Amino acid sequence: GAGVSQSPRYKVAKRGQDVALRCDPISGHVSLFWYQQALGQGPEFLTYFQNEAQLDKSGLPSDRFFAERPEGSVSTLKIQRTQQEDSAVYLCASSRSGGGSEQFFGPGTRLTVL
Amino acid sequence: GQQLNQSPQSMFIQEGEDVSMNCTSSSIFNTWLWYKQDPGEGPVLLIALYKAGELTSNGRLTAQFGITRKDSFLNISASIPSDVGIYFCAASGNFNKFYFGSGTKLNVKP
Numbered sequence: 001g002a003g004v005s006q007s008p009r010y011k012v013a014k015r016g017q018d019v020a021l022r023c024d025p026i027s028g029h030v031s032l033f034w035y036q037q038a039l040g041q042g043p044e045f046l047t048y049f050q051n052e053a054q055l056d057k058s059g060l061p062s063d064r065f066f067a068e069r070p071e072g073s074v075s076t077l078k079i080q081r082t083q084q085e086d087s088a089v090y091l092c093a094s095s096r097s098g099g100g101s102e103q104f105f106g107p108g109t110r111l112t113v114l
Numbered sequence: 115g116q117q118l119n120q121s122p123q124s125m126f127i128q129e130g131e132d133v134s135m136n137c138t139s140s141s142i143f144n145t146w147l148w149y150k151q152d153p154g155e156g157p158v159l160l161i162a163l164y165k166a167g168e169l170t171s172n173g174r175l176t177a178q179f180g181i182t183r184k185d186s187f188l189n190i191s192a193s194i195p196s197d198v199g200i201y202f203c204a205a206s207g208n209f210n211k212f213y214f215g216s217g218t219k220l221n222v223k224p
Contacts, residue, residue: 004156033212042120042202042214043157056210091156101145101164101209105156 002026004106006092012112013082021077021109025094032075033103034067035091043091049075082113117141120203120215127193128223135218136187137203146179146186147204147212157202161188193222 005024013019025032031050035043036059045059051072060067064083069075079086089110093103120137127133137146145164149157161172163179163186170177176189186203203215 031210035214040216042118042204042216044214045211048210058211093156101147101162101206102159103212105158107154107156 004092004094004104006090006106006109008109009107010110010112012114014114015082015084017082017113018078018080019082019111021079021090021111023075023077023092023094023106025073025075025092026096026104027073029094029096029104030072031095031097031103032069033093033095034075034077035093036061037089037091037108039088046077046090079111082111084113087111087113117213118203118205118215120218122218123216124219124221126221126223129193129195131193133190133193133197133220134187135201135203136185137205137215138185139205139213140184141207142183143205143207144183145206145209145212146177147206148175148177148186148188149202149204149214151200151202151217160201190220193220195222195224198222 007022034046037043047067048056049069064080066078089108091108093105095103118137148160151157161177166183167181168179174191200217200219204212206212
């Protein structure tokens with residue numbers, strides 16, 4: 001596709017459920033980033049992949065959060081045993097080369113945990 | 115948590131006016147970026163700055179990378195209604211991990 005796509009666009013989960021959020025980066029982009037954006041705030045870095053290698057996961061808030069990019073293309077962010085504080089928009093971005101200066105963002109997945 | 119202090123938090127201006135917003139930090143960064151985000155969309159890159167002191171323009175937008183590497187500003191000249199949105203600064207020390215400001219919400223009255 002022409003841009004970064006994310007699915008689903010909206011997800012409602014009951015507290016304690018596991019969720020999986022998908023990101024399709026721009027074809028050929030080496031770097032992929034996940035961000036969490038709370039209401040009224042700027043995006044907060046979660047993790048960074050260069051191809052299939054997860055080079056930085058320092059922003060993941062707890063061990064309930066797990067991200068993978070097994071073939072260096074599509075990525076999945078998984079949240080286990082969701083909590084209400086996990087409610088946010090999860091943004092994915094990709095960039096052509098290693099390093100993320102020209103990051104192209106997807107529209108995000110809005111997660112609501114009841 | 116957030117390391118960038120972005121101000122103002124919101125602005126209400128008349129169409130045609132110029133706008134200025136800025137970001138400051140106590141940390142030194144090697145890259146400063148400015149993004150615009152519309153409701154329900156991801157941020158869109160407006161300007162990227164890579165060198166201390168650099169002044170870069172993109173149409174009616176001008177941004178500068180502060181000489182101390184701890185701040186940046188964004189100016190919008192002759193604002194128009196489609197400038198409405200939330201503007202974010204972002205900065206990185208290593209090109210991989212980017213910190214974002216909390217945003218400046220711009221409202222433009224026709």
